[in-house]
Amino acid sequence: MKITVLGAGAWGTALAISLAAKNQVILWGRNQAAMEAAQVARENQHYLPGFPLPANLQASADFDLALRHALDDGLLIIASSVSGLRPILQQCKSYPLKNVVWLCKGFEESTRLLPHQVVKQELGDQILAGALSGPSFAQEVAQGLPCALTIASSSNTLCRMVVDAAHGPNLRIYSSDDVVGVEVGGAVKNILAIATGVADGLGLGLNARAALMTRGLAEINRLSTALGGRLETLMGLTGVGDLILTCTGNLSRNRKVGLALAEGKSLDLIVQELGHVAEGVRCAQAVKALAHDLRIEMPITDAVAGVLFEQVAAREMIERLLSRDAKAESI
Numbered sequence: 001m002k003i004t005v006l007g008a009g010a011w012g013t014a015l016a017i018s019l020a021a022k023n024q025v026i027l028w029g030r031n032q033a034a035m036e037a038a039q040v041a042r043e044n045q046h047y048l049p050g051f052p053l054p055a056n057l058q059a060s061a062d063f064d065l066a067l068r069h070a071l072d073d074g075l076l077i078i079a080s081s082v083s084g085l086r087p088i089l090q091q092c093k094s095y096p097l098k099n100v101v102w103l104c105k106g107f108e109e110s111t112r113l114l115p116h117q118v119v120k121q122e123l124g125d126q127i128l129a130g131a132l133s134g135p136s137f138a139q140e141v142a143q144g145l146p147c148a149l150t151i152a153s154s155s156n157t158l159c160r161m162v163v164d165a166a167h168g169p170n171l172r173i174y175s176s177d178d179v180v181g182v183e184v185g186g187a188v189k190n191i192l193a194i195a196t197g198v199a200d201g202l203g204l205g206l207n208a209r210a211a212l213m214t215r216g217l218a219e220i221n222r223l224s225t226a227l228g229g230r231l232e233t234l235m236g237l238t239g240v241g242d243l244i245l246t247c248t249g250n251l252s253r254n255r256k257v258g259l260a261l262a263e264g265k266s267l268d269l270i271v272q273e274l275g276h277v278a279e280g281v282r283c284a285q286a287v288k289a290l291a292h293d294l295r296i297e298m299p300i301t302d303a304v305a306g307v308l309f310e311q312v313a314a315r316e317m318i319e320r321l322l323s324r325d326a327k328a329e330s331i
């Protein structure tokens with residue numbers, strides 16, 4: 001299959017490497033010098049150093065070439081951050097695309113929309129569209145270690161197409177029609193990974209981490225249910241699966257943000273040192289506001305937003321959570 005991956009960050013590059021095992025792949029990035037260097041050196045030295053690009057993966061900054069490759073029966077995969085999704089979609093509008101998948105996890109900050117809503121606004125509902133999500137650190141996928149993902153779409157045809165393109169011994173692809181549930185799980189787990197990073201950085205122990213993750217799952221459920229997602233989706237790869245990975249795995253950029261906040265570092269310095277997007281940062285503000293509008297209780301999300309944007313100290317964030325009144329346990 002002909003596949004174009006738009007966005008040559010860590011995850012776009014890793015997935016492109018994996019897909020190139022049985023597809024003809026173009027990896028497009030907006031930085032021409034970086035893409036030329038990647039094509040020659042056969043490595044994305046800035047975003048995913050140490051992982052060779054296979055022979056049938058072409059790195060390019062030529063947008064027209066990349067889009068034409070994905071027309072007809074081809075597949076377009078948008079691998080930018082959430083903030084890059086709408087600008088990229090606007091660039092794509094003049095091409096008669098049929099099949100579009102995105103990988104970003106979060107809510108758009110300014111509109112508080114989920115990625116599938118942004119895609120619908122920009123490309124309409126005549127295309128086949130879906131979110132590919134689940135517990136997946138780029139470095140492990142690029143290494144060929146086992147990983148399982150979920151393609152979420154209202155189109156069975158698109159789900160089958162993604163399975164055909166990507167499913168193999170190292171990458172298992174499951175399907176779901178619960179796009180909202182899949183996207184809310186992927187978005188909110190990043191905020192919760194910041195919270196567990198803070199707790200672990202303060203040395204609060206494994207019991208505290210398990211409690212934060214479990215009560216965090218309840219927050220995901222409340223928001224997902226309010227937006228039309230299904231509880232069963234949260235029990236799967238894109239819910240509890242990705243929550244476990246991101247809250248406990250030291251490769252997580254969101255968890256690293258939490259650990260650094262616990263050290264007392266400023267958010268500006270943390271973001272600068274990270275060099276990659278940590279979606280939980282932008283998402284925390286959007287989800288806090290959305291929860292407020294929907295009258296949903298999301299105390300962990302509130303607490304994370306407080307540390308990120310309201311100068312609440314990391315230890316005070318934890319104290320606020322622990323001083324909440326006793327209540328019945330509910331999901």
Ligand SMILES: NC(=O)c1ccc[n+]([C@@H]2O[C@H](COP(=O)([O-])OP(=O)(O)OC[C@H]3O[C@@H](n4cnc5c(N)ncnc54)[C@H](O)[C@@H]3O)[C@@H](O)[C@H]2O)c1
Nearest residue numbers: 008009010011012080081084087104105136137138276277
């Ligand atoms: N890294 C992972 O392990 C991983 C795994 C699964 C999902 N994700 C999700 O995938 C998305 C991308 O993550 P990443 O790890 O590749 O981030 P990254 O920071 O490594 O790269 C982000 C990429 O997006 C590109 N980009 C942003 N705005 C753009 C625009 N307007 N036009 C063109 N390109 C633009 C940047 O140039 C960069 O190449 C995030 O939403 C992340 O949550 C990441």
Ligand SMILES: O=P(O)(O)OC[C@H](O)CO
Nearest residue numbers: 134135136251252253254
């Ligand atoms: O490194 P993070 O925290 O952006 O997480 C990466 C993936 O979303 C994990 O599934």
